[in-house]
Amino acid sequence: MPVIPFTDDDVTRLRDTLGEVIADGATPGGVIVCGTADGRRDVLAAGQVAPETGDTAPTETTVYDVASLTKVLATWPLVGHAVQAGLLDLDQPVRNYLPAISGEAPSGEATVRELITHTAGLRAVTRLDAYRGARAPLHELLCREPLEEAPGHHRYINRGYILLGLALTHVHGRPLDVLAAELWRDLGLTDTVYGPVGRGPAVAPTEQRIPGAPRIWGAPHDDNAGLLGGVAGHAGVFSTAGDLGRYAQALLTASREGGTGSLGVWLRASLVPQASIEPGLDRGLSWILAGPVAYHHGFTGTSLYLAPESGRYLAIATNAVYCGAARKRIAPLRGLALKTIGAV
Numbered sequence: 554m555p556v557i558p559f560t561d562d563d564v565t566r567l568r569d570t571l572g573e574v575i576a577d578g579a580t581p582g583g584v585i586v587c588g589t590a591d592g593r594r595d596v597l598a599a600g601q602v603a604p605e606t607g608d609t610a611p612t613e614t615t616v617y618d619v620a621s622l623t624k625v626l627a628t629w630p631l632v633g634h635a636v637q638a639g640l641l642d643l644d645q646p647v648r649n650y651l652p653a654i655s656g657e658a659p660s661g662e663a664t665v666r667e668l669i670t671h672t673a674g675l676r677a678v679t680r681l682d683a684y685r686g687a688r689a690p691l692h693e694l695l696c697r698e699p700l701e702e703a704p705g706h707h708r709y710i711n712r713g714y715i716l717l718g719l720a721l722t723h724v725h726g727r728p729l730d731v732l733a734a735e736l737w738r739d740l741g742l743t744d745t746v747y748g749p750v751g752r753g754p755a756v757a758p759t760e761q762r763i764p765g766a767p768r769i770w771g772a773p774h775d776d777n778a779g780l781l782g783g784v785a786g787h788a789g790v791f792s793t794a795g796d797l798g799r800y801a802q803a804l805l806t807a808s809r810e811g812g813t814g815s816l817g818v819w820l821r822a823s824l825v826p827q828a829s830i831e832p833g834l835d836r837g838l839s840w841i842l843a844g845p846v847a848y849h850h851g852f853t854g855t856s857l858y859l860a861p862e863s864g865r866y867l868a869i870a871t872n873a874v875y876c877g878a879a880r881k882r883i884a885p886l887r888g889l890a891l892k893t894i895g896a897v
Contacts, residue, residue, distance in 0.1 A: 574883050633823070
């Protein structure tokens with residue numbers, strides 16, 4: 554399949570739109586890396602890391618809290634490796650891959666496939682603070698929860714990925730952050746880590762939760778990830794636009810030309826629709842599928858898009874949550890990104 558590069562007009566529109574959302578107060582700044590499987594890439598950066606860092610401009614090495622991109626940057630590839638190694642079976646209950654639980658565990662009967670596709674029917678609202686002081690371990694508390702609806706319907710839920718993270722730790726007998734660090738090292742992602750990370754001008758702050766209090770900076774924005782020490786299957790990873798681009802290129806390279814490598818096989822399997830989200834959008838294994846494009850967002854203002862057929866990728870790293878509801882504020886940039894990467 555031929556690689557179709559981004560045009561000069563594509564790059565100009567992306568750069569202009571990034572500047573516009575910054576000027577509109579949607580985010581202090583941001584970085585876009587767009588490129589192709591054969592190594593062509595453009596880096597677009599604008600604005601500032603944050604007012605706290607003065608005039609420091611973001612670059613492709615600025616560290617951002619990528620929030621739910623953790624799902625496709627850590628949990629999804631690790632589940633793929635575990636499936637291919639025979640440690641997990643997509644169609645077996647997750648309780649089979651956790652420390653033994655006696656008695657009924659309704660949420661533990663959810664299969665790995667249902668969890669990774671958000672179709673398990675688990676409780677939608679995830680508040681791990683409700684379990685402060687509990688004597689039972691977290692996996693048991695989550696597995697004993699009742700379902701909110703019958704499995705099969707798509708409903709985006711974080712607790713399923715928390716369970717997947719716990720399952721990965723159990724079947725490997727090693728911490729999730731250690732497993733992820735080895736994966737990222739093998740892929741050449743030198744700036745991607747589970748938090749917390751140190752404050753400083755190279756790290757983008759996120760939200761001020763309480764007026765007059767310090768802003769979240771270097772710690773996970775996600776409350777549940779914070780309660781898990783920053784290491785969870787659904788959130789907690791910090792990365793850079795440069796690393797997101799390198800990751801995307803590695804995925805595209807592995808999946809093209811019918812390669813038999815484990816990552817390429819897993820990506821191709823993951824781009825088969827598993828559940829409908831809405832007309833024109835489906836859920837694969839982790840990824841959202843929109844025609845030829847697979848993508849995922851992070852609540853803080855990050856996004857990653859893949860177009861395997863054209864060999865294109867596009868990564869967005871912002872801290873738009875610094876300014877409020879990131880989803881609404883950077884919608885014009887995300888919309889253009891999806892339109893641009895899907896055009897051929």
